[in-house]
Amino acid sequence: MERYRIRRLRGVLLALTTAGGLLLTGCGGGDGDHSSADNSTYPSGRPAPGYANGGGSTGGTGGTGEQKNGDDADSDSESREFAPAPDYLSTFALDVDTASYGYARRTLSEGRLPDPSTVRPEEFVNSFRQDYDRPDGNGFSVTVDGARTDREDWSLVRVGLATRPTTDLGERPPAALTFVIDISGSMAEPGRLDLAKSSLGVMTNRLRDDDSVALVTFSDEAETVLPMTRLGGNRDEVHDAIATLEPTDSTNLGAGVETGYETAVEGMREGATNRVVLVSDALANTGDTDADTILERIASERREHGITLFGVGVGSDYGDALMERLADKGDGHTAYVSTEDDAREVFCEDLPRNIDLTARDAKAQIAFDPATVSDFRLIGYDNRQVADEDFRDDSVDGGETGPGHTVTALYAVHTRPGTEGHLATASVRWLDPDSRAPHEESGRVETGALQDSVWSASPRFQVTATAAYFADALRLGDDRWSALPAAPSLHDLEEHAEDLARETEDGEVSQLAETIGRARGLMAERY
Template sequence: MGMDHIRGLRGGLLALTLAGGLLLTGCGGGADGSRASDGAAKSRTGGTGRPAPVPRPGTSQGERPGEETGDSDRDAAPSPDHLSTFALDVDTASYGYARRTLADGRLPDPATVRPEEFVNSFRQNYERPEGNGFSVTVDGARTDAEDWSLVRVGLATREERHEGERAPAALTFVVDVSGSMAEPGRLDLAKDSLGVMTDRLRDDDAVALVAFSDEAETVLPMTRLGGHRDRVHAAVRRLEPQSSTDLGEGVRTGYDTAVEGLREGATNRVVLLSDALANTGDMDADSILERVSDARREHGITLFGVGVGSDYGDALMERLADKGDGHTTYVSDDEEARKVFCEELPRNIDLTARDAKAQVAFDPATVETFRLVGYDDRQVADEDFRDDRVDGGEVGPGHTVTALYAVRTRPGASGHLATASVRWLDPADRTPHEESGRLEAASLGADLWRASPGLQVAAVAAYFADDLRRGDDRRPALPARPSLGRLADRADRLATVAQDEEVRRLAEAVRRAERLRG
């Protein structure tokens, strides 16, 4: 898998968003509404989910090397094939943890900053397909750097179904009760959130509860909620902080409990709530991850990781979710916790696509070089795009996904610029399908900061993450990156126009980073 940020024109593409049908009654979803307008032209195609063509290898197109004339040229080196491929995946934990760290008066460790998770923390208003699968939207706008543009590739799944239309859920909550979880905003937050979940799940849903510190215990076996909510509440109330953290034992016991309580026809998930700071027992990430991977392959049980705490094992939680075909997020207060358990977790219940992968083909006649923003760990070999044995991402309804590229066009470029394709398997019968969208060079005429609000928000988030990763020589700055002060001003204006509190919080985080930079 992997290229680094710019290893030429290879890169992985497309962000996804994990989605899903409403799991909780009474929980309202929100989107930040971003219409493509103001001159950032686009190409769309609705997700009819046409059957996929016969598998064929990825294409390869030659390109002559470009000349290095400045910092922007170092952002990407020419590649022989102009293809960018990766498995769909969307997490938001990196952005949430960065906000928490900045609020505590510290700059986040650059190693914990993943730009795609910043970008995908803001939902977009892309057109949606009617059935399973995706619609594809491709647009872009010019930056202040000569011949450099930002190109946005957006995916959207169908709208969420009504609460009664989804399959029942079988959720195994694996809760960290180690001593570090005694800090305010950790175990207390988890218990409050589980209480909310218990009251709002359906009667035909089922819940199991595993607690772990230096040992792991199944506090509650898989229990249908109809007539048993008091029993679940009592089990949650008994959770109290104990001693050290054997995360490996917690994960193993959680998956064993999930397998024992496996429900045919239901969506089976393990939900891990932890600061992911393992300090005893099996601390080898690979052996812990193998248990997660086995359960995914054999039983289809996937993982949803919820991180808490001012100190947080970001890398381990991220790897666990990737191995478990899952999703990670991070919460630091009651408001965020309720959003996660009322909105994000429900979107992981239903499925609209399995093993989803995306590929962008840039036209060498118009594109000199490009750089994918983020997705460093989700790369797929170009020739594996149509190999359905290669693992992709599981995606549910109600979500959007955004991937940004910094693209340097050739002088005077005109005509076709890029084609973005997404491939997935039907969740019921695993039939492969594909959908594509195209972008023409003429569509890049607008200035970035006069483009659609959604593209501007994505750009602010990406530039912000890029600044926080400053100092990593492997990741040169994105072209035309504004100062933190200018980014905060733009976010403030966008929040005012859209009346969007999530974008307002983005502006606040950027201003905190500016003050800490001095």
């Protein structure tokens, strides 16, 4: 069991959650025997690190518990054991980001393993198509299913939230989009500014005549290149402004964000979706580089004017953490582009169709039944946790979603031996994007509905599990200690992905198999 030893995880775990809090997802693609778990041990057969109360629940504190680091954390994690969770609730704000997976693919394609701190499992999972039913109107459908793992009494439970299908672009409200483009020297690298310019040009042709576009650039200073301009009759003017974009000096991200929001406010249109789109490698190196100051600017504009932020990351060196924080604070989401196909999908497909918001401040809460569940933990969503008591507090920030979105939360669940019946109920609460009226929808799952094996469940469930296990492995490297029970080796995981690619005929799943193969080779060299 040497390969499953718990080693010091400096730089890998971003934070420990509350005493009853959600466990930050770890990674490990272990490929040997696993000792069986009981009510007091983690899937690896060891006590769970950072847990005084087990359960994976937020415990009504929203993940604000004590954080330990250094040697104290190491020794403490070795000695703790699970105790019953205080409330069996898990609450988080919805998140549709996918940048973490895109950046990992780019890094691996260049022959490097991604920094574990940039690996967010929920963004790996949410990068793939799902098989959930969709609602007819605004709001969400709720799907809850699960499958047992090879580890005794441990299962994976999938909570799926889906919005209505993407409508015809002619049916959505008009858009007022302020593009804030990084033209610093680092953007001269192929696959950065050149990619953004070509994609913006195509997108300009695809937007409607009643949509509006503004362009702000920033390097050492920020400048409004094009004020908010209605596209009808002015497309040539927009194309000319895009053509002038050239890389220059350093990266004053703070100035770019501030000028971008000022331009967006000046060009606000009633009845339109007003959004700032930040395109950058997020490597702030001059001017205001303090993240909190930049974030506060975004938060105040969001509260006062309802302008959301969409962050598009580029570059082999990329400020992932800052871009994610900016998007979270701006009630938006992030994506990462490294190829022409990526850029066209983000700028020409995702952005235009998701201009139409279907839900604001959306939060999910999953209630596990203590009669059948002894322990659970949410995989990912580390910085999206919400206090349990704030689930129905509509003044507490949640996540924004548009048509065609799916949000998946994967849980590792330990059931009490021999018990049957109700396992969990998942609820989602959101505000109508126009009236701000609150709505809720729920779904539930019984122990009898669990599939016998993860690898005999539906193909899309298996894709979800494969993406999560892969993120898990990247996050912990050779430590082989997993937040997910019965983690396959990367070799087995690659084979699962190849089989699923053939079964689903999905090019993105085929790409996942190739990416796992690259990671397997790099890990073999390193470890």
